[in-house]
Amino acid sequence: MSMNEMESKIRELRQLQNLIEEAQAEAEAIKDSIKAHMGDAEELRAGEYRVTWKAVTASRLDTAALKKALPEVAERFTKTTTSRRFCVA
Helix, strand or coil, X not given: CCHXXXXXHHHHHHHHHHHHHHHHHHHHHHHHHXXXXXXXXXXXXXXXXXXXXXXXXXXXXXXXXXXXXXXXXXXXXXXXXXXXXXXXX
């Protein structure tokens, strides 16, 4: 692929990424509007649609506290991974 073709592809990628970001922001604004209308309700029905907004409880490991309290245990169970990050600047 020539440099001109590569530049064109990257430009197209940036434009598509911008469209995605705009669409995601618009979708979030719509979600926020629906949530505001729902208030404390966990379910809303509108025609054929059923929207739920329920509390979800999750348990997560506090790795900072574990490293502070039991650093040797934290070290034994820490797994290092390597990945490649794709970025267009």
